[in-house]
Amino acid sequence: MAASNEEVIGMLKEAYSMELETVMNYLANSTNLDGVRAEEIKKSLAADITEELMHAQQLGQRIKQIGGVVPGSAEVKGNIGGQQQPPKDTTDVMAVIEAVIEAETNACNQYKKIIRATDGEDYVTQDLCIRLLAAEEEHLVLFRGFLKEYAKS
Numbered sequence: 001m002a003a004s005n006e007e008v009i010g011m012l013k014e015a016y017s018m019e020l021e022t023v024m025n026y027l028a029n030s031t032n033l034d035g036v037r038a039e040e041i042k043k044s045l046a047a048d049i050t051e052e053l054m055h056a057q058q059l060g061q062r063i064k065q066i067g068g069v070v071p072g073s074a075e076v077k078g079n080i081g082g083q084q085q086p087p088k089d090t091t092d093v094m095a096v097i098e099a100v101i102e103a104e105t106n107a108c109n110q111y112k113k114i115i116r117a118t119d120g121e122d123y124v125t126q127d128l129c130i131r132l133l134a135a136e137e138e139h140l141v142l143f144r145g146f147l148k149e150y151a152k153s
């Protein structure tokens with residue numbers, strides 16, 4: 001059975017918070033990392049920041065369209081903080097790659113949850129979440145590739 005509109009708004013707000021948490025951690029990691037090995041990862045994360053912010057914007061628009069209100073920082077704050085934090089060792093590229101893979105996997109799972117919950121009912125939200133899922137799967141493949149390469153060196 002499809003979720004109620006209220007439940008969908010709640011799930012979209014959760015996804016919105018997750019995107020913003022990702023923005024914060026990618027910002028930190030794309031800045032903090034040191035060393036030659038980190039350069040490609042920093043570039044890739046820096047490019048992702050705008051994309052993840054766009055995801056939050058699209059989620060916000062949908063929340064508004066279906067009668068919800070986009071949360072401010074206080075409400076978002078209660079929903080974030082679960083992601084792996086930037087490593088203390090700023091040369092620990094592997095820790096960053098693993099944190100990104102975890103964050104992207106969680107994002108994929110959240111979108112899959114919304115896709116299932118809106119099935120047969122809210123096609124526009126479902127379509128948005130399918131497109132967001134495709135984007136996060138791309139990030140996931142990219143960072144799994146980095147993991148393969150960096151695990152060797």
Ligand SMILES: [Fe+2]
Nearest residue numbers: 019052055107
């Ligand atoms: Fe995203």
Ligand SMILES: [Fe+2]
Nearest residue numbers: 104135136139
């Ligand atoms: Fe992503």
